Amino acid sequence: MDRVSVQTNVLKANQEAATENRRLFEAEGTVVINLMSAPGAGKTSLLVATIQGLRDRYRLAVIEGDLQTDLDSQRIRALGTRSHQITTGTVCHLDARMISRALAEFPVQGLDLLVIENVGNLICPASYDLGESLRVVICCVAEGAEKPKKYPVMFHRADVVLLNKTDLAEASGVDLRELETNVREVNPKAMVFAVSCKTGVGLDAWLAWLGDAIASRSIAAAART
Amino acid sequence: MDRVSVQTNVLKANQEAATENRRLFEAEGTVVINLMSAPGAGKTSLLVATIQGLRDRYRLAVIEGDLQTDLDSQRIRALGTRSHQITTGTVCHLDARMISRALAEFPVQGLDLLVIENVGNLICPASYDLGESLRVVICCVAEGAEKPKKYPVMFHRADVVLLNKTDLAEASGVDLRELETNVREVNPKAMVFAVSCKTGVGLDAWLAWLGDAIASRSIAAAART
Numbered sequence: 147m148d149r150v151s152v153q154t155n156v157l158k159a160n161q162e163a164a165t166e167n168r169r170l171f172e173a174e175g176t177v178v179i180n181l182m183s184a185p186g187a188g189k190t191s192l193l194v195a196t197i198q199g200l201r202d203r204y205r206l207a208v209i210e211g212d213l214q215t216d217l218d219s220q221r222i223r224a225l226g227t228r229s230h231q232i233t234t235g236t237v238c239h240l241d242a243r244m245i246s247r248a249l250a251e252f253p254v255q256g257l258d259l260l261v262i263e264n265v266g267n268l269i270c271p272a273s274y275d276l277g278e279s280l281r282v283v284i285c286c287v288a289e290g291a292e293k294p295k296k297y298p299v300m301f302h303r304a305d306v307v308l309l310n311k312t313d314l315a316e317a318s319g320v321d322l323r324e325l326e327t328n329v330r331e332v333n334p335k336a337m338v339f340a341v342s343c344k345t346g347v348g349l350d351a352w353l354a355w356l357g358d359a360i361a362s363r364s365i366a367a368a369a370r371t
Numbered sequence: 372m373d374r375v376s377v378q379t380n381v382l383k384a385n386q387e388a389a390t391e392n393r394r395l396f397e398a399e400g401t402v403v404i405n406l407m408s409a410p411g412a413g414k415t416s417l418l419v420a421t422i423q424g425l426r427d428r429y430r431l432a433v434i435e436g437d438l439q440t441d442l443d444s445q446r447i448r449a450l451g452t453r454s455h456q457i458t459t460g461t462v463c464h465l466d467a468r469m470i471s472r473a474l475a476e477f478p479v480q481g482l483d484l485l486v487i488e489n490v491g492n493l494i495c496p497a498s499y500d501l502g503e504s505l506r507v508v509i510c511c512v513a514e515g516a517e518k519p520k521k522y523p524v525m526f527h528r529a530d531v532v533l534l535n536k537t538d539l540a541e542a543s544g545v546d547l548r549e550l551e552t553n554v555r556e557v558n559p560k561a562m563v564f565a566v567s568c569k570t571g572v573g574l575d576a577w578l579a580w581l582g583d584a585i586a587s588r589s590i591a592a593a594a595r596t
């Protein structure tokens with residue numbers, strides 16, 4: 147079997163596991179975010195801000211994906227939030243089977259929101275459906291305005307794009323409007339939020355939008371029961 | 372054939388092509404850099420500064436790897452330097468066969484330095500030898516001090532680590548010494564340079580070191596003829 151056929155089979159098997167995960171999440175009425183970005187764009191910082199903003203209203207948990215270390219999981223647990231660590235070794239992305247194995251020891255029953263923090267990589271994670279409800283991509287402003295054009299698959303498939311570290315825009319010489327225009331060119335349908343997890347700027351709009359998304363899901367789930 | 376066997380075969384075939392590339396480069400006395408980093412860490416900016424600093428003394432050329440766009444190649448050609456674009460589509464790294472195919476239409480005879488700018492990815496490119504003499508990894512300070520620990524394979528295999536965008540260290544709240552300590556913990560042998568391609572700070576030391584590496588290679592090649 148050649149490399150392309152193996153890759154096709156891998157993605158097919160992944161899709162089956164992702165469909166099963168999605169069925170489980172939808173039965174629970176749990177909104178599941180697949181959170182993706184390049185290394186160091188601020189996934190864990192966004193997670194911390196999101197937990198702090200929503201934990202009084204919703205039941206939350208986190209699955210962390212990293213090559214090595216459980217530094218991110220430690221950060222989440224320090225907030226008193228449940229977190230499960232997946233260490234991938236040399237594998238550059240999470241896949242749906244890793245998630246279904248994690249769910250066997252980390253039950254998500256009764257959760258309103260599960261955030262899966264993917265491995266820091268702006269390429270490979272885009273190809274693996276995990277069964278999520280929302281694909282959220284963070285782009286660090288300091289990476290430069292042309293990134294959406296250079297990594298189009300990731301941005302094209304996003305439901306939400308967060309432009310983070312806006313506090314560094316001026317010092318980085320990056321034009322925030324140019325970056326946003328480039329996101330919209332690759333993906334006109336995505337919600338776009340410009341935020342700084344450091345200063346807090348823009349986080350209210352993101353939290354309000356996500357809170358509404360969780361609430362309407364909960365309402366829909368309640369109506370079904 | 373299962374996925375692991377296919378991957379083993381892929382890496383074996385890559386190694387054969389890399390060995391052939393290396394033989395060709397060494398016969399020419401050309402120093403070849405495999406330049407790797409996460410997206411937006413400053414590979415092309417470092418390339419521009421390196422070309423400007425060394426082009427009066429050495430014959431240089433560039434091979435650019437990107438998923439999409441030839442924006443980086445355009446930037447290099449604007450300096451009057453030869454550049455060849457490899458567009459990988461969805462492939463998340465360069466491999467040695469892509470380089471040997473590029474060499475068929477982009478001859479490197481007589482070059483002192485060839486820089487191969489890899490796809491922006493801190494994981495997968497680390498596994499593919501291209502036949503380079505030096506593995507140079509750029510870590511953007513704004514990515515955070517813990518990155519070497521979280522992406523250890525890339526840092527462990529580097530000959531040189533450049534800590535770029537030091538001008539953003541304070542605004543990012545990143546301790547440069549902690550970042551350097553983390554690099555040295557993963558790789559005690561790597562040369563480490565703290566630089567800012569924007570302000571120029573630290574570039575002299577990098578250019579002096581690289582100039583010496585090229586000169587000693589050229590002397591060795593001359594002695595052989």
